[in-house]
Amino acid sequence: MRTRPLKVALLGCGVVGSEVARIMTTHADDLTARIGAPVELAGVAVRRPSKVREGIDPALVTTDATALVKRGDIDVVVEVIGGIEPARTLITTAFEHGASVVSANKALLAQDGAALHAAAEQHGRDLYYEAAVAGAIPLIRPLRESLAGDKVNRVLGIVNGTTNFILDKMDSTGAGYQEALDEATALGYAEADPTADVEGFDAAAKAAILAGIAFHTRVRLDDVYREGMTEVTAADFASAKEMGCTIKLLAICERAADGGSVTARVHPAMIPLKHPLAGVRGAYNAVFVESDAAGQLMFYGPGAGGAPTASAVLGDLVAVCRNRLDGATGPGESAYAALPVSPMGEVVTRYHISLDVADKPGVLAQVATVFAEHGVSIDTVRQHVRPDSDGEASLVVVTHRATDAALGGTVEALRKLDTVRGVASIMRVEGE
Structure with missing residues (x-):
């Protein structure tokens, strides 16, 4: 087993970051055994250095996150500060200076994931982010591997x-x-x-x-x-x-x-x-x-919380550290399919539509005609007449599957009917 520790820089020490630091300390022996080398918390970048952080050596705390990720001896940077900047710049700087990255930053990954993956690949480093989706639930690794x-x-x-x-x-x-x-x-x-x-x-x-x-x-x-x-x-x-x-x-x-x-x-x-x-x-x-x-x-x-999210972060940390010892990297971005992303209008779904309509003969026929004109088939219809409605009824229509564009057009046409007093609710029906 290697005796020189792998050094970890922690960016952010809030609810999640403090739990990451705690688990690294309390589970240090187990982490060493699982990784094949000890891991050492080498620095913690925060905005408020005067705050007391239980279990963290004050000497490790800094407000200069850039200097921390530029240190040549850092093996892994754990980013849990969130947001777009300075997180994006700090992550790319970490790659440039030889560190792999574990992140929980869903917003940044959703916006700039491709660029971050490219930077990781360019410098031969890992980018792992299990904690970015659904907290402690193992999801990204099962999908990816x-x-x-x-x-x-x-x-x-x-x-x-x-x-x-x-x-x-x-x-x-x-x-x-x-x-x-x-x-x-x-x-x-x-x-x-x-x-x-x-x-x-x-x-x-x-x-x-x-x-x-x-x-x-x-x-x-x-x-x-x-x-x-x-x-x-x-x-x-x-x-x-x-x-x-x-x-x-x-x-x-x-x-x-x-x-x-x-x-x-x-x-x-x-x-x-x-x-x-x-x-x-x-x-x-x-x-x-x-x-x-x-x-x-x-x-x-x-799906959230300090300890559950930290669990996912530590899982990634173990994987990245193992890769580091092996001189390898894990799976990177897989975008070979390059499929187009269709607009919402092309999605096929069902609708539940609640209408306030005039309580008189012929209303249901008018409503049904609008659905037919837009190529949307009706599954069920329910009508309720409220005792204090003053000549108004509630009409609930559930459709068969159709494109979202056709359903949206149907709703807009219904709003224009004189007999429709209002569209009280529109909701999609899924999972059937």
């Missing part, structure tokens, strides 16, 4: 714990969106500004990464269709229950039926209660993978 001999056709998942907690609370208690968000904030599941989570930006970045790996195609954040969940109501959940469904914010990455293109999207959707994802509760994440040979696989576990 375990399923390397298979053909993945679909990745469908709950990849944001905050949104799942909110929707699960709305489903189980009948709470409204704001009430559920307030509880998530009080419990620490939601940030003071929850926009990245509830508007789907976080999930979209993860979808871009997953699609790129699953389909061997470069998929950027801009390629991912995104809708948030702030408009989901208690009435939507009531309607979903009538269909035997619940509502989840899903990241969906699909290969077209002809295999010639891919799509990536994030939006709330109704899924049947019998689907495995329907039972994912609280702040947990789960990802459902469908492939030719392996069939259906599901990965489940905590």
Whole structure:
């Protein structure tokens, strides 16, 4: 066994970074045995050096992250500061000065993953990022390595714990969106500004990464269709229950039926209660993978938090250190398929549409005509007349599968009907 330690630079020492440092210390003997050499925390770059960090030698703490990654003796840089800059520059600088990189930075990887992979390859170094998607859940490595001999056709998942907690609370208690968000904030599941989570930006970045790996195609954040969940109501959940469904914010990455293109999207959707994802509760994440040979696989576990995310970081650290000792590198970017990313309008899906309509004869016929004119077939129709509606009824239409463009055109035409007082809710139906 090699006695000279492999030196690790840690960029960021917040919730995740502090857990990485703790595990490196408390599990030092096990890590040494698994890697074949000891690992040493050689420096920690932070913004506030005066803060007391339990278990970390103050002499290791610095505010000069650039100088830390430029040190010629650093073997691996662990980046957990997040954001685009200075993370991007620090990572590329680390490659230039001989270090491999382990990152949890989903936003950066979704935006500039191709360039970072190219920089790693140019300098003969590793770029690993299991922690960037779904926290502790092993997902990137199974897609990139375990399923390397298979053909993945679909990745469908709950990849944001905050949104799942909110929707699960709305489903189980009948709470409204704001009430559920307030509880998530009080419990620490939601940030003071929850926009990245509830508007789907976080999930979209993860979808871009997953699609790129699953389909061997470069998929950027801009390629991912995104809708948030702030408009989901208690009435939507009531309607979903009538269909035997619940509502989840899903990241969906699909290969077209002809295999010639891919799509990536994030939006709330109704899924049947019998689907495995329907039972994912609280702040947990789960990802459902469908492939030719392996069939259906599901990965489940905590998708965020200091210790779970640090677990994924340390798994990558062990792999990268082993590669370092062997003088090799692990799998890099695989984008050989170079499939085009189709726009959302070409996605084939189903819709659940709730309309407020005039309660008089002929309305259903008018609505059905609009669907027919746009080539969208109706699966079921339910009508409810409210006692205090003043001549108004609620009409719920569930469609068969059609392109999203055709469904969107149908909704716009329905809005123009004199007998349609309003479109109360529009939601896609998935997982069937």
